[in-house]
Amino acid sequence: MAVCFSLTSLSTTPQTSSSGPTMATLNTFYTISSKTLARFTFNPLSKPSALNLFAKPPLTHLRSPPRNTIRCLFTGIVEEMGEIKQLGASDGGGFDMRIGAATVLDGVHLGDSIAVNGTCLTVTEFDASHFTVGLAPETLRKTSLVELEPGSLVNLERAVLPTSRMGGHFLQGHVDGTGEIVSMVPEEDSLWIKVKTTKEILKYVVPKGYIAVDGTSLTVVDVFDDEECFNFMLVAYTQQKVVIPLKKVGQKVNLEVDILGKYVERLLSSGFVDSINGSKHGEEQ
Numbered sequence: 001m002a003v004c005f006s007l008t009s010l011s012t013t014p015q016t017s018s019s020g021p022t023m024a025t026l027n028t029f030y031t032i033s034s035k036t037l038a039r040f041t042f043n044p045l046s047k048p049s050a051l052n053l054f055a056k057p058p059l060t061h062l063r064s065p066p067r068n069t070i071r072c073l074f075t076g077i078v079e080e081m082g083e084i085k086q087l088g089a090s091d092g093g094g095f096d097m098r099i100g101a102a103t104v105l106d107g108v109h110l111g112d113s114i115a116v117n118g119t120c121l122t123v124t125e126f127d128a129s130h131f132t133v134g135l136a137p138e139t140l141r142k143t144s145l146v147e148l149e150p151g152s153l154v155n156l157e158r159a160v161l162p163t164s165r166m167g168g169h170f171l172q173g174h175v176d177g178t179g180e181i182v183s184m185v186p187e188e189d190s191l192w193i194k195v196k197t198t199k200e201i202l203k204y205v206v207p208k209g210y211i212a213v214d215g216t217s218l219t220v221v222d223v224f225d226d227e228e229c230f231n232f233m234l235v236a237y238t239q240q241k242v243v244i245p246l247k248k249v250g251q252k253v254n255l256e257v258d259i260l261g262k263y264v265e266r267l268l269s270s271g272f273v274d275s276i277n278g279s280k281h282g283e284e285q
Contacts, residue, residue: 072159076168076217118215120173144252168217
């Protein structure tokens with residue numbers, strides 16, 4: 001049986017000493033089940049964030065769901081900001097995360113998908129004002145959710161229905177990777193934000209194209225290939241509805257690129273275009 005615990009103590013800096021975690025804090029950590037310890041390590045020198053129990057490299061026998069499996073779709077229009085209420089170890093060696101919410105609980109069912117900061121997660125429990133989702137080790141490795149702690153706010157969006165209006169762009173909730181906020185510059189009542197990411201992600205980012213940042217559908221303004229960065233602007237209304245302006249320079253954000261770019265790349269690399277040109281050439285002869 002997994003031991004449920006509050007990670008608040010791990011995210012609190014001792015007031016009487018700056019030499020590192022107290023013995024009480026470490027004892028709290030070592031009460032986690034042996035299954036969890038087999039998959040996670042704790043680095044006392046890193047920022048003592050509530051989910052900063054980094055997973056070890058995946059074991060060879062573990063298998064992740066296919067990345068191209070589409071189970072649900074989102075639009076990137078955040079419905080509300082929820083608050084992390086509780087974090088705890090689960091029986092499977094990962095974590096359970098309990099989130100306070102209101103709007104996304106309307107019509108919710110067990111097994112429904114809700115995007116949490118752009119990450120598609122499955123509802124395992126819910127009541128009138130909260131819902132619980134599971135976090136697998138792979139999810140913590142690939143997303144910015146590892147930085148969350150009790151009290152953190154998160155963007156929430158339910159999966160779209162056939163009758164839903166498309167206000168943003170199609171998202172799968174499959175985070176491609178993370179970026180780091182490198183600057184936040186206000187201009188009148190708007191906010192310029194620049195994000196640094198990897199070349200593998202940046203190749204799909206184009207000026208005036210779509211990108212999802214922490215599950216928010218946004219329009220890219222400029223791409224800076226030499227800096228491996230891109231930027232976007234948040235208007236005053238959006239700043240009040242999403243968590244991005246609440247973050248600080250140096251913090252991570254989840255990124256999901258427009259899947260259309262991936263399809264185009266796949267078609268070009270497979271020789272599909274050449275085969276079409278060859279067919280046309282044969283018909284002309």
